[in-house]
Amino acid sequence: MPLPRLQSLLPFLRWLPACNKRSLGIDLLVGLNGAILALPQSIAYALIAGLPPQYGLYAAIVPVLIACLWGSSSYLICGPTAAMSIVLLSSVSPMATPGSDDFIALILLLTLLVGVCQWLLGLLRFGALVNFVSHSVVLGFTLGAALVIGIGQLPNLLGLPATSQATGLMNLLSLGEHLAESDWRTLAVALFTLAISLLSKRLSPRVPALLIGIVAASLLVMAWPEQLGAIALVSRFEGSLPPFALLEFNLSDILQLLPAAVACGLLGLVTSLSIARALADKSQQPFDANQEVRAQGLSNIIGPWFNGSLSAGSFTRSALNQQAGACSPMAGVFAALLVALFALHGSRLFAYVPIPAMAASILLICWGLFDTRAIKTLQRVNRSEFLVMLLTVLATLVLELQSAIYAGVLASLVVYLKRTSQPRVRQWQDGEQEWLCIEGSIFFGACHYLQQRLQRSGAPWVMIDARHINFIDYAGIAMLHQEARRLHSQQRHLVLHHARSQVIDEIRKLEGPEHCPVQFTT
Numbered sequence: 001m002p003l004p005r006l007q008s009l010l011p012f013l014r015w016l017p018a019c020n021k022r023s024l025g026i027d028l029l030v031g032l033n034g035a036i037l038a039l040p041q042s043i044a045y046a047l048i049a050g051l052p053p054q055y056g057l058y059a060a061i062v063p064v065l066i067a068c069l070w071g072s073s074s075y076l077i078c079g080p081t082a083a084m085s086i087v088l089l090s091s092v093s094p095m096a097t098p099g100s101d102d103f104i105a106l107i108l109l110l111t112l113l114v115g116v117c118q119w120l121l122g123l124l125r126f127g128a129l130v131n132f133v134s135h136s137v138v139l140g141f142t143l144g145a146a147l148v149i150g151i152g153q154l155p156n157l158l159g160l161p162a163t164s165q166a167t168g169l170m171n172l173l174s175l176g177e178h179l180a181e182s183d184w185r186t187l188a189v190a191l192f193t194l195a196i197s198l199l200s201k202r203l204s205p206r207v208p209a210l211l212i213g214i215v216a217a218s219l220l221v222m223a224w225p226e227q228l229g230a231i232a233l234v235s236r237f238e239g240s241l242p243p244f245a246l247l248e249f250n251l252s253d254i255l256q257l258l259p260a261a262v263a264c265g266l267l268g269l270v271t272s273l274s275i276a277r278a279l280a281d282k283s284q285q286p287f288d289a290n291q292e293v294r295a296q297g298l299s300n301i302i303g304p305w306f307n308g309s310l311s312a313g314s315f316t317r318s319a320l321n322q323q324a325g326a327c328s329p330m331a332g333v334f335a336a337l338l339v340a341l342f343a344l345h346g347s348r349l350f351a352y353v354p355i356p357a358m359a360a361s362i363l364l365i366c367w368g369l370f371d372t373r374a375i376k377t378l379q380r381v382n383r384s385e386f387l388v389m390l391l392t393v394l395a396t397l398v399l400e401l402q403s404a405i406y407a408g409v410l411a412s413l414v415v416y417l418k419r420t421s422q423p424r425v426r427q428w429q430d431g432e433q434e435w436l437c438i439e440g441s442i443f444f445g446a447c448h449y450l451q452q453r454l455q456r457s458g459a460p461w462v463m464i465d466a467r468h469i470n471f472i473d474y475a476g477i478a479m480l481h482q483e484a485r486r487l488h489s490q491q492r493h494l495v496l497h498h499a500r501s502q503v504i505d506e507i508r509k510l511e512g513p514e515h516c517p518v519q520f521t522t
Contacts, residue, residue, distance in 0.1 A: 011291060012069040015328055023327035030324040031334025033211050034077060034317055037365075038339055040234045040358050041316070045080035046309070049088045050098025051107065055309055056080050057343045058242040061336050063303035063311035068332035071295035072288035073276040077317040077332045078299060082152070084268060084312045091260035095253075105248045106257065108304035111311075112247060113254065113261035115304075118269055119297025125290045126269075136382075137408035138278045139374055140389035144168075144396025144404060145315050146369035149362060151175070156359035157190045159183030159231070168397045186231055186356045193217040193360035210320070210361045217357035232355040241340055242306035264310060265297075270406075272296055272313030279322050282371070316365050323368045384415050421445040425453055434459035439468040442476030450476075454483050460492050466499035477510050484517035495519040 006013060019027075038060045046056030059080040067078040088107055089098065096103035148168035155161060160178050197213030221228045273289055280287035299311050321331055379386045392408030399407060423440025434457045442450060454462060472480075484494040496504070499520055508516045 019328055019330060026325060026327050027331040028334050030321060030326045030331040031338055033324050034320055034335035035338035035342060037320055038317060039342060042080050045082060045085040049085035055307060058307040059309045059311055060339045061242050062306040063299040063308045064332055064336040066299040066302050067295050068329040070298055072291040074285055074329055075279045075318050075322040075326060076276040076313050077321050078311045079314055081312050081314050084310050087264055088310055107309050108247055109253060110257045110261055111300050111304040111309055113257055114265045114310055115297045115300030117261055117265035119294055119301060122290055122294030122297050126293060134412040136385040136389040137392050137412050138274055140392025140408055141274055142278050142369050144393040146366040148396055149316060150366040153359040153362050156355045159186030167399060185228055189217055189231055189354050190356035190360040192220060193357040197364055214353060214357050214361060217354050218352045221354050233351055234353045245307050247304060268312035269293055275313040275315055275318050279318060316362055319365050319369055388412050388415055417445055422449050432459055433461040433463050435463045435465060437465035441471040442469060443473045444475035447475050447479045451479050462494050464496045466496040469503055472503050472506055477507050480518050481510055488517055493519060495521055497521050
């Protein structure tokens with residue numbers, strides 16, 4: 001089989017031969033950081049989805065391996081996420097009791113259906129979806145998601161009961177009601193973790209600062225059990241490797257789950273592609289959206305056969321991957337393998353990790369997502385795009401996270417349509433000729449604006465410099481015909497100068513070349 005064909009089937013062959021001992025060593029350390037972060041997160045997300053805790057670990061092993069090896073991004077790490085866990089629970093809970101065998105079977109079936117939908121979209125090259133997510137939306141979504149994740153960690157930081165409201169703003173308001181109940185000892189451990197991590201990073205940017213901070217906090221809690229013994233620790237869990245499971249196929253269940261599968265599939269893709277694109281822009285690395293779509297689908301097709309629930313891109317784990325200096329997707333592969341190893345032998349070790357130390361580490365990751373330079377540049381260069389970014393940030397706080405992406409995309413499209421509905425028109429007088437140079441397309445959205453500009457002209461010859469008009473639709477053609485006939489009734493003329501051949505052909509199609517009221521010159 002030719003090498004290009006083999007690489008298209010096995011994309012990891014493009015970058016795996018370039019890995020060396022040094023890069024693999026760095027990726028191993030990065031993967032260790034990612035595994036430590038993934039363990040408590042995965043367990044928490046499984047409980048949010050109504051699944052037993054071990055299913056969170058399963059979702060952080062096989063699907064992550066598949067997505068890293070077949071994906072395009074060097075930094076994107078997939079697995080269970082808060083948003084997808086909430087969507088899973090709301091989609092399947094009307095059909096079965098959360099935590100029951102039937103519920104688990106339906107979750108796995110839904111995951112498979114999502115994977116099939118995503119994989120088919122990848123075959124249809126639906127990765128172009130990411131082109132409709134503007135840079136301002138990606139920046140706003142990144143900042144907003146960092147705020148939402150940070151707000152979600154504040155209860156663990158302050159020793160308060162975890163909140164489970166639908167939006168970040170509601171979580172923040174709920175937190176304010178219990179702020180007086182904060183435990184200063186929990187906050188002290190979190191601040192200690194932050195201080196050690198920041199100091200380690202300052203002394204040596206290459207060291208796993210988050211890991212050092214977590215280990216230091218664990219030792220601190222162990223050293224002073226009298227003062228810090230009441231601080232919450234990571235829950236003990238019985239670990240095992242993901243077991244192979246036969247899925248149950250029932251036509252009525254498939255039909256009932258299909259609408260949710262399409263919605264979850266689109267949500268997972270938009271989220272994952274937004275994260276991958278943001279990381280690619282920040283690192284200046286190439287990114288193949290269609291390959292990433294296929295990889296996401298493949299991970300959710302194979303994952304449920306090993307008890308892995310729905311997987312999507314994770315902001316915190318992907319950001320950690322980039323900030324820690326991952327050299328290749330092997331960092332994600334190592335993270336998945338280490339999660340599997342820890343699932344077997346590390347439950348006792350992780351039972352000593354304080355929850356506030358984990359929360360402090362996540363806050364540091366969120367802080368790394370704030371690209372202040374990009375925000376200032378966007379504000380200086382394009383105010384409308386800056387407003388779109390702010391709207392996206394606001395949407396992530398007041399809406400559910402998945403809805404915020406759609407709101408940002410919609411706002412970006414509105415700004416684009418507003419801009420294209422008023423194309424730039426340069427106007428000047430030359431004797432009896434009044435010239436209008438139109439720089440943009442003549443389509444239905446711009447017709448009213450351009451018609452008003454034409455009607456303001458009182459010259460005998462209305463000349464349109466059409467060299468910059470690349471596209472004209474039926475509404476634009478009809479408008480030009482109408483204005484040409486109006487001018488003709490007044491013994492005046494409408495002339496298009498230097499129009500492209502395809503534009504001329506489209507205008508003449510309406511009534512035929514011999515009856516076209518619009519004149520053309522070169």
